Amino acid sequence: MSIAFKPEETFRGDYSYRNSDAAVLRFPFPFPEDRYMYSVNIEPHVRSGPSDVFLRPFDVDEHYIAECRDKAITLERDPGRCQVLPHMMMAQWDTLELLMENLSADYPEQFSLIKEGDDFGSRWTWINRPLGIEQSFIFGNAETLPCEPFEYITRQAQGDFAICDQRDDNLFMDAGMVTSQADWSLEFDVGMSFMEWHGPVPLAHQTGVFERALKYLLMLRLGQPVRRLNWTMSINPRLDTSPESYPEWGPDRASVTPDNAGQKVHLRVELQTLWRLPRSNAILFPIRCYLASLEDLARVPKWGARLHRVLSSLPPQLVEYKGLTRYLPAALEWLAQHDDGRELPVGTEPGITTLGPR
């Protein structure tokens, strides 16, 4: 499968990131109904679903090259975005193997993995054509890579990655590569337990969502990954909306008007998957971020109308927690023109196969 990459687009500065028509139509729109509330919306991560992004376990799209470059810029400025506690080396190799095997199997035009054996001590050669990388190394020997294995492979993957160590009937965030986060800090969370890092989430604790989710994840099985969608909103197509860089993006929230909301306000959807890792028994938690402007989304009539209804009825605590307070009225005013009040079918599918002109 060939992918028309857009290597020059940017996620900062002039924000030249744009979605092609195909990228809009495959956007993982997260709202099946007109209202939204937290739930344990976890399901098996099978190779199918209402959007093409579910067809492969690790989705690579037209933004791959630009996104890896943006990640490198963020890491250059703040190396603490990648942290791995010392007991996680086995999990690092698990992650490298999982990503290399899946990417090379699902995208053979872009990636190749040549193995002389499967065990630690075997020579592997990894070829990443979009990024122009060819690396020969010894599986299990970190000194044969330019950096530790988790950082090495997640620099070459879209989205963020956390690894949760499982012990004492709990999960601990003991490793992470976090450069495209929705305003949370790995530096702050690293080493925390499941309940600790979910502490700030409003409303969901009271309904027992996290107790159930933790118990479920502790039983996550090898070979049976699961997924959920999470969402928030961002001003401009910016990946690095971290607390560390808040001065660079926080003030943009004050720049939104009913006239420019269509271009400036982006729905930010995270495809979160969870994988039991084979050797370490840890859980890999990839967080793959998709961005689409309100203008993009409104080109799909069902999505424009639905987003208007979901945002109109959002509980105030969620509006505050997701950081929407400042610009939500302007976004709603812009979206209102795309909602004629008709009944919308349940489900997240776009309901159309081609987009009208912009």
Add this chain to the structure above:
Amino acid sequence: MIGETLTLKVAAACAISPSLRHLRLVAADGSKLPPAAAGAHLQLVLNGAARTHRNAYSLISRPGARDAYEIIVRRVPASRGGSAFIHEQLKVGDVLEAGWPGNLFAPVRTARRHLMIAGGIGITPFLSYLADFAFGGADYALHLCCREDEQHVFDPWLAGKSSVSVHWDADGHRLDIPALLAAQPVGSHLYVCGPAAMNDEVLELAAAAGWPASHVHCEHFGSALSGGEAFRAFLAKSGVEVSVGEDESLLEAIERIGVKASCLCRGGACGVCVTPLLDGEADHRDHYLSAAEREAGRLILPCVSRARSGRLVLDL
């Protein structure tokens, strides 16, 4: 690396003692197996004479091995049929169904030292631990308590490993467990796997010696088994009765007869399959229902829960 079941072929089988059989299993189609972790187990589907057994055995192959899985099976005198089948009927070339490896007994990666106490065949999970610790350079000690005539049975897997001691029931050879537990440095984790009486003794001694529960880990033989007693369920709306086998869930049985039931996680967490229970007593195994809801007894999650006794009537 996504999948649920494996088709395995017996590549080698040999008796390593009168009651122990070692099996080497490969993928029947010659493909690579999923890698597995230290402490992992394999659930085999054994088609015995009377019925199908699903028995779990610790993998003793080195963690991450993809060419073959290895297990050692003890012939249990009171066998429900699984171990007897493996010892008497299974032969090289036979094909078996298995689940992907699971793990309920992984080593704790933050431990400063790993202390393992094994009783007889309970050594099997620790054979994979040893290979794992060799890679990571972890500090460990393994104490095997076994019959005197079996003291060399596991030598092929212990060769070259330091810090392994073998104990048996004779003067000068018994393991002084209280002394051992008292001598461990702070930050040690204790793992025990053996017959129930031995597990209980070690757990009690550890508690008495002041070991925190978070640093003490035990694997009971057979603890990885799922399913339970067979039972019957009547689906009131559909007007059909279904028998739920020992090795299937209520949800699987409902699906098998073609009745549509909502579900999502299939693990008792999401609550999507929650179903009104009109009659009967449920054995709740989910993480979803509150204590009060369980007490009321009017709801059940058929993906994991079963009947405590007799017959269930579901509003389905």
